[in-house]
Amino acid sequence: MIELRSDTFTLPTARMREAMLGAQLGDDVYGEDPTVRALEERAADLLGKAAACLLPSGTMANLAAIMTHCPRGSKILVGAESDIYVYEAHGASVVGGIGYEPLPNQADGRILLTDLAAGFPPDPEDPQFALPGLICLENTQNRCGGVVLPSEYLAEVRAFADGHGLPVHMDGARIFNAAVAAGTPVSEITRYADSVQFCLSKGLSAPIGSIVAGSAEFIRGVRRVRKMLGGGMRQAGIIAAAGLVALEETDRLAEDHANARLLAEGLAGVAGIELDPAVVQTNIVMFRVTDPRFSWETFVRAASRHGLRVGELGHGRIRAVTHSGVSKADIDRAVAIVHQVLSEGP
Structure with missing residues:
Protein backbone atom coordinates (compact mmCIF):
# COMPACT_ATOMS: atom_id res chain seq x y z
CA MET A 1 0.00 0.00 0.00
CA ILE A 2 1.32 3.46 -0.95
CA GLU A 3 0.31 5.82 1.86
CA LEU A 4 -0.18 9.41 0.63
CA ARG A 5 -3.03 10.48 2.90
CA SER A 6 -0.77 12.40 5.25
CA ASP A 7 2.86 12.86 6.24
CA THR A 8 1.95 11.59 9.71
CA PHE A 9 1.84 8.05 8.31
CA THR A 10 5.60 7.65 8.61
CA LEU A 11 7.69 5.43 10.81
CA PRO A 12 10.61 6.68 12.90
CA THR A 13 13.97 6.07 11.26
CA ALA A 14 16.40 3.48 12.58
CA ARG A 15 18.49 6.33 13.97
CA MET A 16 15.47 7.68 15.84
CA ARG A 17 14.68 4.26 17.29
CA GLU A 18 18.25 3.89 18.47
CA ALA A 19 18.17 7.35 20.06
CA MET A 20 14.89 6.55 21.81
CA LEU A 21 16.29 3.32 23.20
CA GLY A 22 19.31 5.07 24.71
CA ALA A 23 17.67 8.31 25.84
CA GLN A 24 18.46 9.74 29.25
CA LEU A 25 15.19 10.12 31.15
CA GLY A 26 13.72 12.11 34.00
CA ASP A 27 10.38 13.56 35.07
CA ASP A 28 9.47 16.28 32.60
CA VAL A 29 6.57 17.58 34.71
CA TYR A 30 9.26 18.75 37.13
CA GLY A 31 11.57 19.85 34.32
CA GLU A 32 13.98 17.03 35.13
CA ASP A 33 14.17 15.16 31.81
CA PRO A 34 17.54 16.05 30.24
CA THR A 35 16.59 14.88 26.76
CA VAL A 36 13.41 16.98 26.75
CA ARG A 37 15.39 19.99 27.92
CA ALA A 38 17.93 19.44 25.15
CA LEU A 39 15.16 19.25 22.54
CA GLU A 40 13.43 22.38 23.80
CA GLU A 41 16.67 24.34 23.86
CA ARG A 42 17.57 23.19 20.35
CA ALA A 43 14.12 24.04 19.01
CA ALA A 44 14.13 27.49 20.60
CA ASP A 45 17.56 28.19 19.15
CA LEU A 46 16.56 27.11 15.64
CA LEU A 47 13.41 29.23 15.72
CA GLY A 48 15.15 32.27 17.20
CA LYS A 49 13.04 32.23 20.35
CA ALA A 50 13.98 32.41 24.01
CA ALA A 51 12.29 29.20 25.11
CA ALA A 52 10.24 26.22 23.95
CA CYS A 53 7.96 23.52 25.34
CA LEU A 54 7.29 19.95 24.19
CA LEU A 55 3.63 18.90 23.95
CA PRO A 56 2.04 15.63 22.82
CA SER A 57 0.28 17.01 19.72
CA GLY A 58 -0.05 19.99 17.41
CA THR A 59 -3.69 20.45 18.43
CA MET A 60 -2.76 20.73 22.10
CA ALA A 61 0.23 22.92 21.26
CA ASN A 62 -1.90 25.41 19.32
CA LEU A 63 -4.57 25.38 22.02
CA ALA A 64 -2.04 25.98 24.80
CA ALA A 65 -0.54 28.87 22.83
CA ILE A 66 -3.94 30.46 22.14
CA MET A 67 -5.04 30.14 25.76
CA THR A 68 -1.78 31.65 26.98
CA HIS A 69 -2.13 34.63 24.66
CA CYS A 70 -5.87 35.30 25.02
CA PRO A 71 -8.16 36.11 27.94
CA ARG A 72 -11.60 34.51 28.16
CA GLY A 73 -14.18 36.41 26.17
CA SER A 74 -11.72 37.55 23.50
CA LYS A 75 -11.43 36.10 19.98
CA ILE A 76 -8.73 35.04 17.56
CA LEU A 77 -8.49 36.22 13.97
CA VAL A 78 -7.87 33.05 11.97
CA GLY A 79 -8.10 31.80 8.40
CA ALA A 80 -11.34 30.06 7.44
CA GLU A 81 -9.22 27.37 5.75
CA SER A 82 -6.80 27.01 8.66
CA ASP A 83 -6.25 23.80 10.56
CA ILE A 84 -6.84 25.68 13.83
CA TYR A 85 -10.34 26.63 12.70
CA VAL A 86 -11.32 23.53 10.70
CA TYR A 87 -9.63 20.54 12.37
CA GLU A 88 -9.03 21.31 16.05
CA ALA A 89 -12.60 20.89 17.40
CA HIS A 90 -12.91 24.57 18.40
CA GLY A 91 -10.98 23.77 21.54
CA ALA A 92 -10.26 27.44 22.24
CA SER A 93 -14.01 28.05 22.61
CA VAL A 94 -14.82 24.82 24.45
CA VAL A 95 -11.92 24.93 26.88
CA GLY A 96 -10.67 28.51 26.84
CA GLY A 97 -13.81 30.60 26.39
CA ILE A 98 -12.21 32.20 23.33
CA GLY A 99 -14.10 32.87 20.10
CA TYR A 100 -13.03 32.41 16.49
CA GLU A 101 -13.33 35.03 13.76
CA PRO A 102 -12.81 33.02 10.55
CA LEU A 103 -11.48 35.22 7.74
CA PRO A 104 -11.08 34.30 4.05
CA ASN A 105 -7.84 32.70 2.96
CA GLN A 106 -6.59 33.65 -0.47
CA ALA A 107 -5.46 30.88 -2.82
CA ASP A 108 -1.86 31.57 -1.77
CA GLY A 109 -2.73 31.16 1.91
CA ARG A 110 -2.74 34.83 2.88
CA ILE A 111 -5.39 36.59 4.93
CA LEU A 112 -5.70 40.07 3.45
CA LEU A 113 -4.96 42.94 5.82
CA THR A 114 -8.33 44.43 4.94
CA ASP A 115 -9.97 41.21 6.13
CA LEU A 116 -7.93 41.27 9.33
CA ALA A 117 -9.04 44.86 9.88
CA ALA A 118 -12.67 43.80 9.38
CA GLY A 119 -12.29 41.46 12.35
CA PHE A 120 -12.17 44.45 14.71
CA PRO A 121 -15.42 45.91 16.05
CA PRO A 122 -16.39 49.36 14.82
CA ASP A 123 -16.19 50.67 18.36
CA PRO A 124 -13.74 48.84 20.65
CA GLU A 125 -15.44 50.46 23.65
CA ASP A 126 -18.80 48.85 22.79
CA PRO A 127 -19.22 45.92 25.22
CA GLN A 128 -21.44 44.05 22.75
CA PHE A 129 -18.42 42.94 20.71
CA ALA A 130 -15.64 40.50 21.54
CA LEU A 131 -12.19 42.03 21.07
CA PRO A 132 -9.43 40.32 19.08
CA GLY A 133 -6.68 38.93 21.26
CA LEU A 134 -4.50 37.19 18.68
CA ILE A 135 -3.80 36.82 14.97
CA CYS A 136 -3.15 33.24 13.80
CA LEU A 137 -1.31 32.40 10.59
CA GLU A 138 -0.57 28.96 9.13
CA ASN A 139 2.72 28.29 7.32
CA THR A 140 2.76 26.18 5.23
CA GLN A 141 -0.97 26.49 4.60
CA ASN A 142 -2.35 22.96 4.40
CA ARG A 143 -5.77 23.45 2.80
CA CYS A 144 -4.31 25.88 0.27
CA GLY A 145 -1.99 23.14 -0.99
CA GLY A 146 1.03 23.43 1.29
CA VAL A 147 1.87 26.95 0.11
CA VAL A 148 4.54 29.07 1.78
CA LEU A 149 3.55 32.50 3.05
CA PRO A 150 5.88 35.13 1.51
CA SER A 151 8.22 36.92 3.90
CA GLU A 152 6.96 40.28 2.62
CA TYR A 153 3.45 39.31 3.67
CA LEU A 154 4.62 38.12 7.08
CA ALA A 155 6.32 41.50 7.60
CA GLU A 156 3.07 43.28 6.67
CA VAL A 157 1.08 41.23 9.18
CA ARG A 158 3.70 41.89 11.84
CA ALA A 159 3.42 45.63 11.28
CA PHE A 160 -0.39 45.40 11.28
CA ALA A 161 -0.39 43.43 14.53
CA ASP A 162 2.01 45.87 16.18
CA GLY A 163 -0.20 48.75 15.10
CA HIS A 164 -3.17 47.13 16.79
CA GLY A 165 -1.34 45.85 19.86
CA LEU A 166 -1.89 42.16 19.05
CA PRO A 167 0.47 39.17 19.20
CA VAL A 168 0.88 36.80 16.24
CA HIS A 169 0.85 33.02 16.58
CA MET A 170 2.12 30.91 13.70
CA ASP A 171 0.76 27.41 13.28
CA GLY A 172 3.93 26.11 11.66
CA ALA A 173 3.06 22.43 11.74
CA ARG A 174 5.19 22.15 8.58
CA ILE A 175 7.38 25.21 9.17
CA PHE A 176 10.56 23.38 8.16
CA ASN A 177 8.95 22.54 4.83
CA ALA A 178 8.42 26.29 4.41
CA ALA A 179 12.04 27.02 5.28
CA VAL A 180 13.42 24.38 2.90
CA ALA A 181 11.16 25.57 0.07
CA ALA A 182 12.15 29.20 0.64
CA GLY A 183 15.83 28.34 0.97
CA THR A 184 16.11 30.28 4.20
CA PRO A 185 16.81 29.50 7.88
CA VAL A 186 13.59 28.76 9.72
CA SER A 187 14.31 31.66 12.10
CA GLU A 188 13.92 34.08 9.18
CA ILE A 189 10.28 32.97 8.94
CA THR A 190 9.46 32.69 12.62
CA ARG A 191 10.89 36.11 13.53
CA TYR A 192 7.60 37.66 12.43
CA ALA A 193 5.60 35.71 15.04
CA ASP A 194 5.47 36.00 18.81
CA SER A 195 4.87 32.28 19.13
CA VAL A 196 5.26 29.29 16.85
CA GLN A 197 4.00 25.70 16.90
CA PHE A 198 5.58 22.98 14.79
CA CYS A 199 5.05 19.24 14.56
CA LEU A 200 7.82 16.71 15.00
CA SER A 201 5.43 14.00 13.82
CA LYS A 202 4.62 15.19 10.29
CA GLY A 203 7.30 15.49 7.61
CA LEU A 204 10.03 15.36 10.25
CA SER A 205 9.03 11.70 10.82
CA ALA A 206 9.25 11.53 14.61
CA PRO A 207 6.58 9.27 16.14
CA ILE A 208 4.94 11.89 18.37
CA GLY A 209 5.23 15.41 19.66
CA SER A 210 4.98 19.10 18.84
CA ILE A 211 6.85 22.17 20.03
CA VAL A 212 5.67 25.64 21.00
CA ALA A 213 8.32 28.37 21.10
CA GLY A 214 8.21 31.99 22.23
CA SER A 215 9.42 34.26 25.00
CA ALA A 216 10.43 32.79 28.35
CA GLU A 217 7.41 34.31 30.08
CA PHE A 218 5.06 33.05 27.39
CA ILE A 219 6.43 29.49 27.61
CA ARG A 220 5.93 29.52 31.39
CA GLY A 221 2.27 30.15 30.65
CA VAL A 222 2.20 27.38 28.04
CA ARG A 223 3.59 24.91 30.59
CA ARG A 224 0.80 25.78 33.01
CA VAL A 225 -1.88 25.32 30.32
CA ARG A 226 -0.21 22.10 29.16
CA LYS A 227 -0.56 20.65 32.63
CA MET A 228 -4.19 21.73 32.85
CA LEU A 229 -4.95 20.07 29.50
CA GLY A 230 -3.39 16.80 30.63
CA GLY A 231 -0.28 17.18 28.50
CA GLY A 232 2.28 16.93 31.27
CA MET A 233 4.42 13.85 30.60
CA ARG A 234 6.84 11.98 32.81
CA GLN A 235 9.77 10.22 31.11
CA ALA A 236 9.15 12.13 27.87
CA GLY A 237 12.79 11.93 26.83
CA ILE A 238 11.93 8.77 24.92
CA ILE A 239 9.84 11.04 22.66
CA ALA A 240 12.27 13.94 22.68
CA ALA A 241 15.16 11.76 21.56
CA ALA A 242 13.46 11.13 18.21
CA GLY A 243 12.68 14.83 17.95
CA LEU A 244 16.34 15.75 18.35
CA VAL A 245 17.23 13.45 15.47
CA ALA A 246 14.42 14.94 13.39
CA LEU A 247 15.81 18.44 13.85
CA GLU A 248 19.15 17.26 12.50
CA GLU A 249 17.55 15.93 9.33
CA THR A 250 15.32 18.76 8.13
CA ASP A 251 17.24 19.11 4.85
Whole structure:
Protein backbone atom coordinates (compact mmCIF):
# COMPACT_ATOMS: atom_id res chain seq x y z
CA MET A 1 0.00 0.00 0.00
CA ILE A 2 1.32 3.46 -0.95
CA GLU A 3 0.31 5.82 1.86
CA LEU A 4 -0.18 9.41 0.63
CA ARG A 5 -3.03 10.48 2.90
CA SER A 6 -0.77 12.40 5.25
CA ASP A 7 2.86 12.86 6.24
CA THR A 8 1.95 11.59 9.71
CA PHE A 9 1.84 8.05 8.31
CA THR A 10 5.60 7.65 8.61
CA LEU A 11 7.69 5.43 10.81
CA PRO A 12 10.61 6.68 12.90
CA THR A 13 13.97 6.07 11.26
CA ALA A 14 16.40 3.48 12.58
CA ARG A 15 18.49 6.33 13.97
CA MET A 16 15.47 7.68 15.84
CA ARG A 17 14.68 4.26 17.29
CA GLU A 18 18.25 3.89 18.47
CA ALA A 19 18.17 7.35 20.06
CA MET A 20 14.89 6.55 21.81
CA LEU A 21 16.29 3.32 23.20
CA GLY A 22 19.31 5.07 24.71
CA ALA A 23 17.67 8.31 25.84
CA GLN A 24 18.46 9.74 29.25
CA LEU A 25 15.19 10.12 31.15
CA GLY A 26 13.72 12.11 34.00
CA ASP A 27 10.38 13.56 35.07
CA ASP A 28 9.47 16.28 32.60
CA VAL A 29 6.57 17.58 34.71
CA TYR A 30 9.26 18.75 37.13
CA GLY A 31 11.57 19.85 34.32
CA GLU A 32 13.98 17.03 35.13
CA ASP A 33 14.17 15.16 31.81
CA PRO A 34 17.54 16.05 30.24
CA THR A 35 16.59 14.88 26.76
CA VAL A 36 13.41 16.98 26.75
CA ARG A 37 15.39 19.99 27.92
CA ALA A 38 17.93 19.44 25.15
CA LEU A 39 15.16 19.25 22.54
CA GLU A 40 13.43 22.38 23.80
CA GLU A 41 16.67 24.34 23.86
CA ARG A 42 17.57 23.19 20.35
CA ALA A 43 14.12 24.04 19.01
CA ALA A 44 14.13 27.49 20.60
CA ASP A 45 17.56 28.19 19.15
CA LEU A 46 16.56 27.11 15.64
CA LEU A 47 13.41 29.23 15.72
CA GLY A 48 15.15 32.27 17.20
CA LYS A 49 13.04 32.23 20.35
CA ALA A 50 13.98 32.41 24.01
CA ALA A 51 12.29 29.20 25.11
CA ALA A 52 10.24 26.22 23.95
CA CYS A 53 7.96 23.52 25.34
CA LEU A 54 7.29 19.95 24.19
CA LEU A 55 3.63 18.90 23.95
CA PRO A 56 2.04 15.63 22.82
CA SER A 57 0.28 17.01 19.72
CA GLY A 58 -0.05 19.99 17.41
CA THR A 59 -3.69 20.45 18.43
CA MET A 60 -2.76 20.73 22.10
CA ALA A 61 0.23 22.92 21.26
CA ASN A 62 -1.90 25.41 19.32
CA LEU A 63 -4.57 25.38 22.02
CA ALA A 64 -2.04 25.98 24.80
CA ALA A 65 -0.54 28.87 22.83
CA ILE A 66 -3.94 30.46 22.14
CA MET A 67 -5.04 30.14 25.76
CA THR A 68 -1.78 31.65 26.98
CA HIS A 69 -2.13 34.63 24.66
CA CYS A 70 -5.87 35.30 25.02
CA PRO A 71 -8.16 36.11 27.94
CA ARG A 72 -11.60 34.51 28.16
CA GLY A 73 -14.18 36.41 26.17
CA SER A 74 -11.72 37.55 23.50
CA LYS A 75 -11.43 36.10 19.98
CA ILE A 76 -8.73 35.04 17.56
CA LEU A 77 -8.49 36.22 13.97
CA VAL A 78 -7.87 33.05 11.97
CA GLY A 79 -8.10 31.80 8.40
CA ALA A 80 -11.34 30.06 7.44
CA GLU A 81 -9.22 27.37 5.75
CA SER A 82 -6.80 27.01 8.66
CA ASP A 83 -6.25 23.80 10.56
CA ILE A 84 -6.84 25.68 13.83
CA TYR A 85 -10.34 26.63 12.70
CA VAL A 86 -11.32 23.53 10.70
CA TYR A 87 -9.63 20.54 12.37
CA GLU A 88 -9.03 21.31 16.05
CA ALA A 89 -12.60 20.89 17.40
CA HIS A 90 -12.91 24.57 18.40
CA GLY A 91 -10.98 23.77 21.54
CA ALA A 92 -10.26 27.44 22.24
CA SER A 93 -14.01 28.05 22.61
CA VAL A 94 -14.82 24.82 24.45
CA VAL A 95 -11.92 24.93 26.88
CA GLY A 96 -10.67 28.51 26.84
CA GLY A 97 -13.81 30.60 26.39
CA ILE A 98 -12.21 32.20 23.33
CA GLY A 99 -14.10 32.87 20.10
CA TYR A 100 -13.03 32.41 16.49
CA GLU A 101 -13.33 35.03 13.76
CA PRO A 102 -12.81 33.02 10.55
CA LEU A 103 -11.48 35.22 7.74
CA PRO A 104 -11.08 34.30 4.05
CA ASN A 105 -7.84 32.70 2.96
CA GLN A 106 -6.59 33.65 -0.47
CA ALA A 107 -5.46 30.88 -2.82
CA ASP A 108 -1.86 31.57 -1.77
CA GLY A 109 -2.73 31.16 1.91
CA ARG A 110 -2.74 34.83 2.88
CA ILE A 111 -5.39 36.59 4.93
CA LEU A 112 -5.70 40.07 3.45
CA LEU A 113 -4.96 42.94 5.82
CA THR A 114 -8.33 44.43 4.94
CA ASP A 115 -9.97 41.21 6.13
CA LEU A 116 -7.93 41.27 9.33
CA ALA A 117 -9.04 44.86 9.88
CA ALA A 118 -12.67 43.80 9.38
CA GLY A 119 -12.29 41.46 12.35
CA PHE A 120 -12.17 44.45 14.71
CA PRO A 121 -15.42 45.91 16.05
CA PRO A 122 -16.39 49.36 14.82
CA ASP A 123 -16.19 50.67 18.36
CA PRO A 124 -13.74 48.84 20.65
CA GLU A 125 -15.44 50.46 23.65
CA ASP A 126 -18.80 48.85 22.79
CA PRO A 127 -19.22 45.92 25.22
CA GLN A 128 -21.44 44.05 22.75
CA PHE A 129 -18.42 42.94 20.71
CA ALA A 130 -15.64 40.50 21.54
CA LEU A 131 -12.19 42.03 21.07
CA PRO A 132 -9.43 40.32 19.08
CA GLY A 133 -6.68 38.93 21.26
CA LEU A 134 -4.50 37.19 18.68
CA ILE A 135 -3.80 36.82 14.97
CA CYS A 136 -3.15 33.24 13.80
CA LEU A 137 -1.31 32.40 10.59
CA GLU A 138 -0.57 28.96 9.13
CA ASN A 139 2.72 28.29 7.32
CA THR A 140 2.76 26.18 5.23
CA GLN A 141 -0.97 26.49 4.60
CA ASN A 142 -2.35 22.96 4.40
CA ARG A 143 -5.77 23.45 2.80
CA CYS A 144 -4.31 25.88 0.27
CA GLY A 145 -1.99 23.14 -0.99
CA GLY A 146 1.03 23.43 1.29
CA VAL A 147 1.87 26.95 0.11
CA VAL A 148 4.54 29.07 1.78
CA LEU A 149 3.55 32.50 3.05
CA PRO A 150 5.88 35.13 1.51
CA SER A 151 8.22 36.92 3.90
CA GLU A 152 6.96 40.28 2.62
CA TYR A 153 3.45 39.31 3.67
CA LEU A 154 4.62 38.12 7.08
CA ALA A 155 6.32 41.50 7.60
CA GLU A 156 3.07 43.28 6.67
CA VAL A 157 1.08 41.23 9.18
CA ARG A 158 3.70 41.89 11.84
CA ALA A 159 3.42 45.63 11.28
CA PHE A 160 -0.39 45.40 11.28
CA ALA A 161 -0.39 43.43 14.53
CA ASP A 162 2.01 45.87 16.18
CA GLY A 163 -0.20 48.75 15.10
CA HIS A 164 -3.17 47.13 16.79
CA GLY A 165 -1.34 45.85 19.86
CA LEU A 166 -1.89 42.16 19.05
CA PRO A 167 0.47 39.17 19.20
CA VAL A 168 0.88 36.80 16.24
CA HIS A 169 0.85 33.02 16.58
CA MET A 170 2.12 30.91 13.70
CA ASP A 171 0.76 27.41 13.28
CA GLY A 172 3.93 26.11 11.66
CA ALA A 173 3.06 22.43 11.74
CA ARG A 174 5.19 22.15 8.58
CA ILE A 175 7.38 25.21 9.17
CA PHE A 176 10.56 23.38 8.16
CA ASN A 177 8.95 22.54 4.83
CA ALA A 178 8.42 26.29 4.41
CA ALA A 179 12.04 27.02 5.28
CA VAL A 180 13.42 24.38 2.90
CA ALA A 181 11.16 25.57 0.07
CA ALA A 182 12.15 29.20 0.64
CA GLY A 183 15.83 28.34 0.97
CA THR A 184 16.11 30.28 4.20
CA PRO A 185 16.81 29.50 7.88
CA VAL A 186 13.59 28.76 9.72
CA SER A 187 14.31 31.66 12.10
CA GLU A 188 13.92 34.08 9.18
CA ILE A 189 10.28 32.97 8.94
CA THR A 190 9.46 32.69 12.62
CA ARG A 191 10.89 36.11 13.53
CA TYR A 192 7.60 37.66 12.43
CA ALA A 193 5.60 35.71 15.04
CA ASP A 194 5.47 36.00 18.81
CA SER A 195 4.87 32.28 19.13
CA VAL A 196 5.26 29.29 16.85
CA GLN A 197 4.00 25.70 16.90
CA PHE A 198 5.58 22.98 14.79
CA CYS A 199 5.05 19.24 14.56
CA LEU A 200 7.82 16.71 15.00
CA SER A 201 5.43 14.00 13.82
CA LYS A 202 4.62 15.19 10.29
CA GLY A 203 7.30 15.49 7.61
CA LEU A 204 10.03 15.36 10.25
CA SER A 205 9.03 11.70 10.82
CA ALA A 206 9.25 11.53 14.61
CA PRO A 207 6.58 9.27 16.14
CA ILE A 208 4.94 11.89 18.37
CA GLY A 209 5.23 15.41 19.66
CA SER A 210 4.98 19.10 18.84
CA ILE A 211 6.85 22.17 20.03
CA VAL A 212 5.67 25.64 21.00
CA ALA A 213 8.32 28.37 21.10
CA GLY A 214 8.21 31.99 22.23
CA SER A 215 9.42 34.26 25.00
CA ALA A 216 10.43 32.79 28.35
CA GLU A 217 7.41 34.31 30.08
CA PHE A 218 5.06 33.05 27.39
CA ILE A 219 6.43 29.49 27.61
CA ARG A 220 5.93 29.52 31.39
CA GLY A 221 2.27 30.15 30.65
CA VAL A 222 2.20 27.38 28.04
CA ARG A 223 3.59 24.91 30.59
CA ARG A 224 0.80 25.78 33.01
CA VAL A 225 -1.88 25.32 30.32
CA ARG A 226 -0.21 22.10 29.16
CA LYS A 227 -0.56 20.65 32.63
CA MET A 228 -4.19 21.73 32.85
CA LEU A 229 -4.95 20.07 29.50
CA GLY A 230 -3.39 16.80 30.63
CA GLY A 231 -0.28 17.18 28.50
CA GLY A 232 2.28 16.93 31.27
CA MET A 233 4.42 13.85 30.60
CA ARG A 234 6.84 11.98 32.81
CA GLN A 235 9.77 10.22 31.11
CA ALA A 236 9.15 12.13 27.87
CA GLY A 237 12.79 11.93 26.83
CA ILE A 238 11.93 8.77 24.92
CA ILE A 239 9.84 11.04 22.66
CA ALA A 240 12.27 13.94 22.68
CA ALA A 241 15.16 11.76 21.56
CA ALA A 242 13.46 11.13 18.21
CA GLY A 243 12.68 14.83 17.95
CA LEU A 244 16.34 15.75 18.35
CA VAL A 245 17.23 13.45 15.47
CA ALA A 246 14.42 14.94 13.39
CA LEU A 247 15.81 18.44 13.85
CA GLU A 248 19.15 17.26 12.50
CA GLU A 249 17.55 15.93 9.33
CA THR A 250 15.32 18.76 8.13
CA ASP A 251 17.24 19.11 4.85
CA ARG A 252 15.75 15.76 3.85
CA LEU A 253 12.43 17.51 3.27
CA ALA A 254 13.76 18.67 -0.10
CA GLU A 255 13.40 15.08 -1.26
CA ASP A 256 9.70 15.12 -0.33
CA HIS A 257 9.23 18.35 -2.27
CA ALA A 258 10.91 16.87 -5.34
CA ASN A 259 8.70 13.79 -5.13
CA ALA A 260 5.60 15.98 -4.80
CA ARG A 261 6.51 17.82 -7.98
CA LEU A 262 7.06 14.51 -9.79
CA LEU A 263 3.67 13.32 -8.57
CA ALA A 264 1.98 16.52 -9.71
CA GLU A 265 3.58 16.37 -13.13
CA GLY A 266 2.57 12.74 -13.52
CA LEU A 267 -1.02 13.28 -12.40
CA ALA A 268 -1.40 16.32 -14.66
CA GLY A 269 -0.89 14.00 -17.62
CA VAL A 270 -3.74 11.65 -16.64
CA ALA A 271 -7.06 12.18 -18.41
CA GLY A 272 -9.78 12.97 -15.84
CA ILE A 273 -7.46 14.73 -13.39
CA GLU A 274 -7.41 18.52 -12.94
CA LEU A 275 -4.13 19.81 -11.55
CA ASP A 276 -1.62 22.61 -12.18
CA PRO A 277 1.85 21.33 -11.19
CA ALA A 278 3.15 24.90 -11.01
CA VAL A 279 1.23 25.55 -7.77
CA VAL A 280 2.97 22.73 -5.87
CA GLN A 281 5.53 24.30 -3.52
CA THR A 282 6.22 21.74 -0.82
CA ASN A 283 5.04 18.19 -0.03
CA ILE A 284 1.30 18.55 -0.65
CA VAL A 285 -0.40 17.89 -3.99
CA MET A 286 -4.05 18.84 -4.43
CA PHE A 287 -6.11 17.72 -7.41
CA ARG A 288 -9.66 17.17 -8.58
CA VAL A 289 -11.20 14.21 -10.39
CA THR A 290 -13.15 15.58 -13.35
CA ASP A 291 -14.18 12.22 -14.79
CA PRO A 292 -17.99 12.38 -14.41
CA ARG A 293 -18.17 8.68 -13.50
CA PHE A 294 -16.48 9.42 -10.17
CA SER A 295 -17.21 11.41 -7.05
CA TRP A 296 -14.28 12.12 -4.79
CA GLU A 297 -15.55 9.36 -2.47
CA THR A 298 -15.72 6.69 -5.18
CA PHE A 299 -12.30 7.70 -6.48
CA VAL A 300 -10.69 7.46 -3.04
CA ARG A 301 -12.23 4.04 -2.45
CA ALA A 302 -11.18 2.75 -5.87
CA ALA A 303 -7.62 4.01 -5.42
CA SER A 304 -7.41 2.28 -2.03
CA ARG A 305 -8.53 -1.02 -3.55
CA HIS A 306 -5.62 -0.73 -6.00
CA GLY A 307 -3.08 0.02 -3.27
CA LEU A 308 -3.04 3.85 -3.08
CA ARG A 309 -4.36 5.80 -0.11
CA VAL A 310 -5.21 9.46 -0.61
CA GLY A 311 -7.75 11.67 1.16
CA GLU A 312 -10.21 14.49 0.58
CA LEU A 313 -9.36 17.94 1.95
CA GLY A 314 -12.45 20.05 1.53
CA HIS A 315 -14.37 21.36 -1.46
CA GLY A 316 -14.09 17.98 -3.21
CA ARG A 317 -10.32 18.20 -3.59
CA ILE A 318 -8.08 15.16 -3.21
CA ARG A 319 -4.86 15.54 -1.23
CA ALA A 320 -1.68 13.51 -1.59
CA VAL A 321 1.24 14.14 0.76
CA THR A 322 4.80 12.96 0.21
CA HIS A 323 6.99 11.96 3.13
CA SER A 324 10.00 9.89 4.13
CA GLY A 325 8.09 6.66 3.60
CA VAL A 326 7.52 7.41 -0.09
CA SER A 327 10.18 6.79 -2.75
CA LYS A 328 10.41 7.91 -6.38
CA ALA A 329 9.37 4.38 -7.35
CA ASP A 330 6.26 4.82 -5.19
CA ILE A 331 5.47 8.04 -7.03
CA ASP A 332 5.68 6.26 -10.38
CA ARG A 333 3.43 3.50 -9.05
CA ALA A 334 0.93 5.99 -7.63
CA VAL A 335 0.56 7.73 -11.00
CA ALA A 336 0.08 4.34 -12.66
CA ILE A 337 -2.64 3.42 -10.15
CA VAL A 338 -4.53 6.67 -10.78
CA HIS A 339 -4.32 6.03 -14.52
CA GLN A 340 -5.59 2.47 -14.00
CA VAL A 341 -8.47 3.56 -11.78
CA LEU A 342 -9.67 6.14 -14.27
CA SER A 343 -9.26 3.71 -17.14
CA GLU A 344 -11.33 1.00 -15.45
CA GLY A 345 -13.99 3.23 -13.87
CA PRO A 346 -15.57 2.99 -10.41
